[in-house]
Amino acid sequence: MTDDNGGQNMVIERSLEAPTDLVWKMWTEPEHFAAWYGPGGATIPVATMDVRVGGIRLLCMEMTTPDGTMQMWFTGEYLEVVENQRLVYTDSMSDEHGNVMSPEQLGMPEGHPTTTEVSVELEHVNGGTKMVLTHAGVPAESPGAAGWAMALDKLAARLDEAQRA
């Protein structure tokens, strides 16, 4: 709760038995990215990745449902690119042209930030790779989300106190 995003970060650390350059490719080469990113049953028919600072990514996730084929589009920009070490990009839902759409426009409950930020850090450890993922909100672009997230933090703190009392 002491980070820059007011406690809105999620961090996952993983150890992978694979060389760091191969793990880097998992994130930066569309055919590898598509192999693991989508949920089971989904395919990633379009993944454009211009992996350089300021470069754009565009991703289509396709799912077959009883009602037909459903497509979801995601876009973003690469903010930091340090080969085999660090990758930071933004992630937003969009249309097929990469125009950002708010979660509300897409029928999701209010309170989801429009843009989130994903950062990946890789480190060569014992012949394998330590991977640290941070998924963070970007409150500046979603004042509503930041507002209620702060209220929620307060509520959680209050709850802690109540339970300790």
Next chain:
Amino acid sequence: MNSSVASAAKEDRLDETFAALANSTRRAILTRLTEGEANVNQLAEPFKLSLPAISKHLKVLEQAGLIVRGQRAQYRPCTLDAAPLEEVSTWAEQYRPIWEARFDRMDTYLQQLQQHRKTGSDDD
């Protein structure tokens, strides 16, 4: 977004929790309930809202599993259930099961790729 039924259900529940929390009156009600149980009249007091309006909010909170309401018809005290709140203590936590599943797939895929290289298959 997620393959297994269990995580899909979990995400649905999170959606519901988020929707319930995305309202200042409902958050204020929850905050009041951290002090102890209260009935509809007591909960309505600080707000310029009618009892039916408050009841509507309580129904949303109840459906999201954030509060539990007593069964006595006249006095149905509400109590807080903190379990769903813990899951959304930060909104970003909702992405955790999604990423965990992705990394499981990445792990498997990496093993397959490397196995492929080791056995020297020529069809890659």
